[in-house]
Amino acid sequence: MLGSARPGAAGLTPDASPPPPLKAESRDLSFHYGNGFKALNAITMPVHEHRVTALIGPSGCGKSTFLRCFNRMHDLYPGNRYEGAIVLHPDNTNLLADDVDPIEVRMRVSMVFQKPNPFPKSIYENVAYGLRVRGVTNKNHLDDKVEESLRGAALWDEVKQRLNEVGSNLSGGQQQRLCIARALATDPEILLFDEPTSALDPIATASIEELISELKKRVTILIVTHNMQQAARVSDYTAYMYLGELIEFDRTDTIFFKPGRKETEDYITGRFG
Amino acid sequence: MESASALDAPVGATVPTVVSERLARKFSRNLKERAIEALLFLAAFVSVFTTAGIVYILVKESLVFFSHVPLWQFLTDTQWTPLFADAHYGISVLLSGTITSSAVALLVAIPLGTTIAIYLSEFASPRAREIAKPVLELLSGVPTIVYGYFALLFVTPLLQKLIPSLPGFNLLSAGIVMGIMIVPYVASISEDAMRAVPMALREGSFAMGATRLQTALKVVVPAAVSGIAAAYILGVSRAVGETMILAVAAGMQPNLTFNPLEPAATITAYIVQVALGDLPHGSVGYQTIFAAGLALLLLTLFFNLVGFWMRRRYREAY
């Protein structure tokens, strides 16, 4: 029923087509917080290139923790510990390896957060931030890239007249699209969304969802959402997680219509969670 | 038990007396409560009396002073010799000492204080922060007369080895030590402001591949800028009002100069100098210290209000 209401997302990947190539995969990934809490347990999951993969599950199931492993945000807080690997293709780099610099990982894997968090800078500088961090100083390059990213985030027409205004003056939905533009500007290989619409109203939510479906042409997307309709609308693959375990991973229409596991079905149909 | 018997008793007989007793007790209780509240209010109102007292005394004595010395002369004269036969009353002379010494102090306190604040807020481990902050607090608790001794008898001789022509009393040494004294203050308020910046902003920057320093300088500091500015301004206010370091180490002779290598009196040092002498109550010389005090109060009040306003702005931001 959910799928039939918005067939677009599922329609792009008909069941018969062969699965697209892998962009990344997590192998036996476990994660321990500094206080000793084991938040993820041996998660193995593929991430397909130019597809949207949704992570769903009840609060505290570890989906955000899992997402934040992909750009090693956990390294910011002392005591956190990974086990296993997240391999990024095509170069087969283990993102979690000790000799891989988390900063380098974050340059390849960008992130959009739950609450819009524009920097207290102008709209222009917000988008240019990642480029400046990478040492880009050429004004023309920056101008081009800022415009391209803002267009990519469907924000250009709304802000092109006021690029020098402070980003926090925008509406919530615009701020979130600004954060998406900021993440896009550095041409990341994977874009992580951590419940990107939970702080937004329904109209802003719809525009972000539309944007996500558009963006997967350019970038591989991983999205955490607590809203199952959203997962059904935007994603091609869905992972259901519970208590730090990956219960089931499959094509989104399979998860929603013919889930393989009883727990998944219970959660999807609202009998649980 | 009691309530049961009260219910059984005829309504008209017992209940009214109980109520009137309660009313009586309520009245005395109210009276006591009111009296206590009034006392507490008076205690709180002492602060208003204090301010009023300060303004009254300074303005009253200054008015007498300005009836002898015209205001324009006070503001424009370039000499300050109130105790000489040929008396001049140019506050700019004292102001130059205050400004020069405060400038030296800020040149020390702002870089050091800001660096420490960024380091403690963005780099140091929680444990290091837990140790460093109280020690800094201890530093700011050292009496200023002790800093004065240090400036005169330790820092000045040290500086004289570098600058042989430096006189024994000078604004440089006093200013440097004053700056060190203000460092904990600037560092602590700036650090508070930076810590108030939400973690989400830092994460946004880290997620773009920024390092700690890039995040600190490009995101955290701009976000906390009004709080940091408040720290600087409150630091200025402290430097302007500081007395003993200058009275001890900068000399007390009025000197219209902006050269920190010279000795000069500040507004505060002048007040100390007059208070140490034996000026008769009511003389013009006696009144000068109130006029100087009024100038000082207005100066610090201005900085405090600006600093207060900026601090409130960053508190409202998040």
Added chain:
Amino acid sequence: MSYVAQTPEQIRGLIAKAKRRDVLFVALGVIALGIGFATFLALFLDMLLDGWGRLRPEFFTQFPSRRAAQAGILSAWVGTFLVMIVTAAVAVPLGVSAGIYLEEYAPKNWVTDVIEINITNLAGVPSIVYGLLALGLFVYAFGLGQSVQTAGLTLALLILPVVIVATREAIRAIPAMIREGAYAVGATRWQTVKDHIIPYSMPGILTGVIIGMSRAIGETAPIITIGALTFIAFLPPAPVGAEFPFLSFEWLKAPFTVMPIQMFNWTSRPDPAFHANAAAAGTILVFMTLAMNGLAIWLRYRLRKNIKW
């Protein structure tokens, strides 16, 4: 199309450069902290070394003298002690009451706003201005003289904002449920304050009082301004006498000197022999303020660890 396309080597080079700056800044931060601590260490050690020769028992039992080697701080420490008694006796009840009023009683109106703005402002008024207030008001208008009581009152006003702010913070840390619990069993406002608010906020208030007192001990400028004498070779009359009525408050009106003024006096003499005395007095002064501040910090630390709610 993409301008960011850099080879992994270029990116690694960039990151390495940025990280070197990180390390450099950490070094800078440690150096800045080090300068602060080193200055303090130099200050303390310099004074200790200069004054070591004078830190003998006689130093505490002798009056100041024209001969440096025979001068002591008897009148100074007795004066400091007496002034602090007056300061505490005035500042603690006033400050705590004001804090209680503002947190528990004050209605939200302009009078309260005026009081709050005043307290914030007073905290930033230079101490020497309090000295001018005391000179004009206490010494001349009220005729209290250049005495222990004037000095005590002045310092009390000076540290009042510290005590008030500490009291308010301590009270604010008490959760509303404690008050509601007390009111729910029929306590009046004052009973709630007296039986619950004051006892529970006591450690926090104490911390503020100690910090305020340590500030008062070191204050020099306002006391000089009210005209404290710098050379006092006698003690104020004893508060307890052998004859009726045994208790005397004459000491309140006595002229006096205090530790920081004694130190100032010795520091400003050209004769280096007196500098040793100043150093010795300074060492004692720093030791006292450090001990008090340390106690306050420790109390606060304990308090944070033992929060019961």
